[in-house]
Amino acid sequence: MSSPTRDQVANCVLAAIDTLNPQLESDRQIERSLTAKLFGREAPLDSLGLVNLIVTVEEQLSDDLDVTITLANEKAMSRRTSPFRSVDVLIDFILEMLSDEAKAAA
């Protein structure tokens, strides 16, 4: 199976935001855009909200693209800057994880 494209991954992340927003307080809504902030200074998600987002994105990737990945991995935790700080950075991180998995499987 070919690797998912950036657009496909972006659609999954945006769909996850659509799922999550109704559960968030009105002042904690995530902007539905590729540049939206997610976690960190002046970002909408608290730590529990970030957990929810990660879980929801993983489920969306599994449902839409049939890929199973763990986003909260050691690579993510050891980064100097969080891969969960904004939507576009998160998409890059997911693509990187998928690429690593494809190389490992080859």
Next chain:
Amino acid sequence: MSSERVIVITGTRKGIGRYLAEKYLAAGDRVVGCSRDPNDLQHENYRHHCLDVADEDGVKKLFNATRKEFGQLDVLINNAGIASMNHSMLTPLSTIERVLSTNVTGTFLFCREAARLMQKKQSGRIVNFATVAVPLKLDGEAIYAASKAAVVSLTEVLAREFAPLGITVNAVGPTPVKTDLIRNVPEDKIQALLNRQAIPRFGEYRDVENVIDFFISSASDFITGQVLYLGGV
């Protein structure tokens, strides 16, 4: 909780896990079970997964399949476990790794994946398995008792982490029950253990079932982080 709950039980091929699976199926619940080997339990509301509870990929697949078919999870019963009776100076590394892997890693992975699914409904019940070997500090069971002490600690910490999600986490601490778990333990050791209980008899499946039913009752939503030992230890 209403009937038609979705319940995940680990170690359903035999023993207490099998007993609990049959009980909840008979009550109308949907049960997802697992064991290393295939299970001959046949029921329209039963799904079985062959896996090692410490295999992360296998565990994730079980919960993914459960989410896709049922869309929810109400109860997790972390029954699967293995024991080892040996003097610590004669305990091989392979035994240590095997016991910790099944009892600690397996319990944690199932708790983690269950909570991800349960938090959607902002409710859920997790019951882990401790043992009286922890408070009784049984000699000859260093690794088994240590692994279950870790399960107690997991239960207490996860109870706090999962409380904001409406999920309770408790543990039952059975006395020896006549299952394969104690098959290789010498009779005099078992008797000495039973004699340290306030009620010195073997546990029955129904004793464990009673505690689990209490923990997973809808009325028990204010009870979390607790370990209930049987037999009076």
